[in-house]
Amino acid sequence: MPKVTYIESSGTEHVVDAPVGQTVMEAAVKNAVPGIDADCGGACACATCHVYVDQAWAEKTGEASSMEMSMLDFANEVQDTSRLSCQIKITEELDGLVIRLPDSQH
Amino acid sequence: MNTNAINRVIIIGAGQAGGETAQRLRQGGFKGEITLIGEEAFPPYQRPPLSKKYLAGKVDMDRLLLRPASVYAEENISLLRDTRAVWIDRASKRVRLEGGRELSYDALVLATGAKPRALKLAGADLAGVHLFRTAADVDAMKAAFVPGARLVVIGAGYIGLEGAAVAREMGLEVTVIETAVRPLARVTSPEVAGFFLDEHTRQGVRFMLGGQPALIKGEARVTGVSLMNGTEIPADIVITGIGVTPETTLAEHCGLKVENGIVTDENCRTEDPAIYAIGDCANRPIAHYGGRQCRLESVHNAVEGAKLTAAAILGQKAATETPWFWSDQYDLKLQIAGLFNDYDHVVFRGAMSERSFAAFYYKDGRLIAVDAINKPGEFLGVKALIHKGLNVPPDVISDESRTMKEIVAAAG
Incomplete structure (x- = not known):
């Protein structure tokens, strides 16, 4: 099963097993990784699952849809590799993915 | 201790x-x-x-x-x-x-x-008549969701319309009965309700607005719904979404x-x-x-x-947010921030014809809520404005020459 590493803004790392077909958000929430609220449960409705994809993985995780980009416009401290983690589906190719978490979702 | x-x-x-x-x-x-x-x-x-x-x-x-x-x-x-x-x-x-x-x-x-409010009608306990609250409710109705099946939805609130949208996408024939003269009467403005009515109609949903269900027909299993005015609608499944x-x-x-x-x-x-x-x-x-x-x-x-x-x-404090909601119907994402109930004025951004617009609700000149359809920036922008206690006048918010982000930034 692919592994995803989440790095909190404090530097604390969490390595979790992420089933193919689930999203980067779900794997975090189900493993109690702090820093991703995801109040809407992955409906791309709330923008509380903002993450930074590690530069080395940015291409493999694909591009944000226009909906997602409009939501990211209003997230805090947006960077080039900002994404909503509910919109990144886990695939075999993402085994080893590194995700950095922002300070806050609000 | x-x-x-x-x-x-x-x-x-x-x-x-x-x-x-x-x-x-x-x-x-x-x-x-x-x-x-x-x-x-x-x-x-x-x-x-x-x-x-x-x-x-x-x-x-x-x-x-x-x-x-x-x-x-x-x-x-x-x-x-x-x-x-x-x-x-x-x-x-x-x-x-x-x-x-x-x-x-x-x-x-x-x-x-x-x-969920139950229908107080003869026949409401027939097989094939479902409420919409729990996973067990949905599991019970799922088997009958097959192409060509005839679905009657009683109640045109968000739950009923979401169910209608899924059913159309799965190829069912769908009729929505609503006692009010428009859908979503409790939860949004006539303008936004009209947009959703048009959208569902375009997707092939039939509406019986102002329809008063009188009786659910059937022997062991539902076969149809009769209205007070005598209309009979054949049905293989009936879903009620008339509030909770x-x-x-x-x-x-x-x-x-x-x-x-x-x-x-x-x-x-x-x-x-x-x-x-x-x-x-x-x-x-x-x-x-x-x-x-x-x-x-x-x-x-x-x-x-x-x-x-x-x-x-735990003896601590937690922060609160602007109330927010959402609904998904077809490829439409409706996001709502704030409470619109006693609004006295509404202005828009975007275009209903492009299926991307937002309705901004005002009370005594103060922005109190937004319904944003495929307009997530407008939703998040208003959510932030209300949270910070900031106001943006109607003529400013409807100025399409500026982005929502610019408008929110200028407000403080």
Whole structure:
């Protein structure tokens, strides 16, 4: 099963097993990784699952849809590799993915 | 040990509000006993997808669970499934379960939710007539969701229209009966309601507005719905989505104040300082709306109640947000921020014809809410403005030469 590493803004790392077909958000929430609220449960409705994809993985995780980009416009401290983690589906190719978490979702 | 210390928390109701409360107590460092009591067979799960992706068969129960079933044992949360609490004794701080077992609490959280209004019609108990609240309700209707099947939806609120959208996408014939003259009458403006009416009509949904159901027809299984005016609509499945009533029986029996839900203060505490009420069953003052008492049926309200209650039990404070909601129908994402109810003016951005627009609601010149359809920036922008107590006049917000982001930034 692919592994995803989440790095909190404090530097604390969490390595979790992420089933193919689930999203980067779900794997975090189900493993109690702090820093991703995801109040809407992955409906791309709330923008509380903002993450930074590690530069080395940015291409493999694909591009944000226009909906997602409009939501990211209003997230805090947006960077080039900002994404909503509910919109990144886990695939075999993402085994080893590194995700950095922002300070806050609000 | 301090005799006032809270060592035993009982949460009645294992929906999203109850589940999140347990989780946030543990995350916040609570070391005492947590008992989470739910009437359903499943651990806490998300309800919104029931009328959307779960009905469509695109996600299974595992993915609806808030957290994996194994987490509760790992975190020493006693999850009692298929279990009903039947009595609260406030004097001795005990909860009695069906079957007679009694549990003691130092803090009690009522997260009992709401129950769907049932049709009071002959035939409402026929096979093929469904309510829309639990995963079991949806599991029961799913088998009949096959192409060509005839579905009648009674009630054109968000749940009913979401169900209608899924059914059309799956190839069912869909008729929506609504007693009001327009859909979504309770929850949005005539303009936005008209847009959704047109959209569903274009997608092939037939509407019977102002229709009064008189009788559900059938022998063992439903065969149709008769209206008061004599119209008969053949049906293989009937779904009712005519609103919910808060589940307040336990609270009423133990003498707590109930007025359209269990009345609480801004920290979700009832008049009994040991008892909290959260989620669909609770009626709480909403800070962003001048402390107006509101009973909100939403994920935001469930999660916020859980945050506030867990913080109060831990002797902490939690922040509140602008109330928000969403609905998915076809490829339309409706996002709502704020409470529109007593608006006196509405202005727009975007174009209904492009299926991307937002309706901004004002009361006495003050922005109070937005309905954003495929316009997420407008939703998040208004949510932030209301949260910060900022106002943007109607002529400024409807100025399409500026982006929503620019407008929000200029407001402060």
